[in-house]
Amino acid sequence: MSTKLPHLVEVTQDRVRTADRYLNEIKCSKIVLPKTRDKADHVYHLFVVKCKNRDVFQKYLLDNGIKTQLHYPIPPHLAECYTRLGYKVGDFPITEQYAKEILRLPLYNGMTDEEIEYVLEVINRYK
Secondary structure, three states, rough: OOOOOOHHHHHHHHHHHHHHHHHHHHHOOOOEEOOOOOOOOOOOOEEEEEEEOOHHHHHHHHHHHOOEOOOOOOHHHHOHHHHHHOOOOOOHHHHHHHHEEEEEEOOOOOOOHHHHHHHHHHHHOOO
C-alpha cells in the first residue's frame, strides 16, 4: 500500500484527466453524467453514470468490448444482511431507482488515449 503513496498525485491526476474527457466528450442524451459541487474536487475512484435502460446499455457496451461494473445492484436496505432492520421495497425509492440505473464506466490508471477515445465513440453511438 505505502509503495503507491508517493505516486498519489500522479495517479489522481491520471484519473481526473480521464474523467474530464468523459465529462466533456460524452454527448449521448441517454446518459446522465455525475456532477461535482462547485469549489469541490473529485478523485474519480469510480466513474458512475445513470441510464434508464442500464442493462441494455451495459450489454451494448460489452458487445463492443467495453466491460463495465454494477455497484449495489441490490439496494443496501434490501440486502439479505440487513433483513433484520425490516426495510422493504418502496422504503427508499430513490436508492432503489439508482440501483436499477447506475453503471460504472471503465476508468483506471494507465488508460490510453486510444482506449478512452474508443469508449467515448461507442457511448456516443448509443441510441
